[in-house]
Amino acid sequence: AISCLGTHGVKGEKITWPKIYAALVAGCVLFFLNWWLLDLSLPHMTSTILYVITLTAGYLGLLMAGLWMSRLYRHNLMDDVFNIENESFRQETRLLENEYSVNLRTRFWFRGRAYDGWINLVNPFRATMVLGTPGSGKSYAIINQYIKQTIEKGYSLFLYDFKYPDLSEIAYNHLLAHLDGYKVKPKFYVINFDNPRESHRCNPIHPDFMTDISDAYESAYTIMLNLNRTWISKQGDFFVESPIILLASIIWYLKIYKNGKYCTFPHAIEFLNRKYADIFPILTSYPELENYLSPFMDAWESSAVEQLQGQIASAKIPLSRMISPALYWVMTADDFTLDINNPEEPKVLVVGNNPDRQGIYGAALGLYNSRIVKLINKKKRLKSAVIIDELPTIYMRGLDNLIATARSNKVAVMLGFQDFSQLKRDYGDKESAVICNTVGNVFAGQVVAETAKTLSERFGKVLQKRQNMTINRNETSVSINTQMDSLIPASKISNLTQGM
Structure with a gap:
């Protein structure tokens, strides 16, 4: 049997170690432990025949075990059918923490064993993006922890809660437990149109925060594009820009009339719904608005009534959907200001x-969001976090600029959404591409199709080992080579389980 170990037999996939052990044990027993047959009280010829038969069977068993050892298929290429070893890599196991960091616990597999590790966002001001299909665990695993840790480290916070009050309760309860993390204790404010009794009131177009007519244009732009998402891809068109300019003119008029006493969004809607014969004489009486409204005045003076009515209707019809006592109540007072990272009065x-x-x-919340984006991105302010869950449900003008420039102003942006295609649909190809390409930190749960491919390319490639085996009657040849392949293939991202 030992002499057979060096022979080169034809490999067989059905030959296994249990079979070899069985033949080896049986051969040893029959070959070495059959001496007692000669001492049996049987005729001499009979005991001799039994002894020779067991001796021969034992020899054949040992010979068979040795031959099977030489034919054993030792390279089991099917041990790792999902290529887990090649697609696993060493991750950070140290906790790297500073006054700004967000640190998340992980568990990863590497070289046949599981390790506990950490994801250390030591610079959250580079912006963070969380992707995942519904139920993939992005809120539970990432966003909830992000909210808690930013509060623990004394960030002022702006939180967009699409499914109010899921995230709001987490933020409120955690703030109560960690007020000692702030030098100046922040105040907690809520904007909620469903229940105005439990909501604070705030005027998003407060005259004190508008220094130029371009600020009024930004507000009008945000409102109209939130009400008409299809206009995002038609920016610059005549019947897109006309209602925006008209609403911007009305907002600026309310800002300069009686020092902004009536400069609120509900007043702007009500003023717009007056007859145009009453509106335009008032607006054009102000020199700074005369040039702004020249397209409307040209249509009026040339009796192009249909064109003028079309321009005005493009503004009136969408805005009429916002006529609501709840919205009017919340948006017409000043319980607080939107400069959430004001060192003297921090806010959550x-x-x-x-x-x-x-x-x-x-549309109304988009106005708050856009105003906040502009107010917090300033020097000499407190560190702050902007957390937007389900980003495609709201249009935030200036978000791409905030991500690109807010690092130096210590503004940490966290964006949660389900898929790149969702963002392209609601923000347009160009703006969504800028947002995705400027974000520095990416978390991904289960995503599919083009999003999975894009993420796979972003994670890059590593050198992976490949092993090939060829078996024929005379020999077995094994070749090992290496090649660059995806660290995390798109198929693996598409099949992640909840929380992975």
Whole structure:
């Protein structure tokens, strides 16, 4: 049997170690432990025949075991059918923490064993993006922890809660438990149109925060594009820009009339719904608005009534959907200001949406969001976090610029959404591409199709080992080579389980 170990037999996949052990044990027993047969009280010829038969059978068993050892298929290429070893890599096991960091616990597999590790966002100001299909665990695993840790480290916070009050309760309860993390204790504010009794009131177009007519244009732009998402891809068109300019003119008029006493969004809607014969003489009486409204005045003076009515209707019809006592109540007073990272008065602000009314509430909340984006991105302010869950449900003008420039102003941006295609649909190809390409930290749960491919390319390639085996009657040849392949293939991202 030992002499057979060096022979080169034809490999067989059905030959296994249990079979070899069985033949080896049987051969040893029959070959070495059959001496007692000669001492049996049987005729001499009979005991001799039994002894020779067991001796021969034992020899054949040992010979068979030795031959099977030489034919054993030792390279089992099917041990790792999902290529887990090649697609696993060493990850960070140290906790790297500073006054700004967000640190998340992980568990990863590497070289046949599981390790406990850490994801250390030591610089959250590079912006963070969380992707995952519904139920993939992005809120539970990432966003909830992000909220808690930013509060623990004394960040002022703006939180967009699409499914109010899921995230809001986490933020409020955690703030109560960690007020000692702030030098100046922040105040907690809520904007909620569903229940105005439980909501604070805030005027998003407060005259004190508008220094130029371009600020009025930004507000009008945000409102109109939130109400008409298809306009995002038609920016610059005549019947897109006309209603925006008209609304911007009205907002600026309310800002300069009686020092902004009536400069609120509800007053702007009500003023717009007056007859155009009453509106334009008032607006054009102000020199700074005369050039702004020249397209409307040209249509009026040339009796192009249909064109003028079309321009005005493009503004009136969408805005009429926002005529609501709840919206009017919340948006007409000043319980607080939107400069959430003011060192003298830090705030934790939650704005809550409702999935059943997102088309209406999203437009109003988009105005708050865009105003906050502009106010917090300034020097000599407190560190702050902007957390937007379900980003495509709301249009935030200037978000791409905030991500690109807010690092130096210590503004940490966290964006949660389900898929790149969702963002392209609601933000347009160009703006969505800028947002995705400028984000520095990416978390991904289960995503599919083009999003999975894009993420796979972003994670890059590593050198992986490949082993090939050829078996014929005379020999077995094994070749080992290496090649660059995806560290995390798109198929693996598409099949992640919940929380992975």
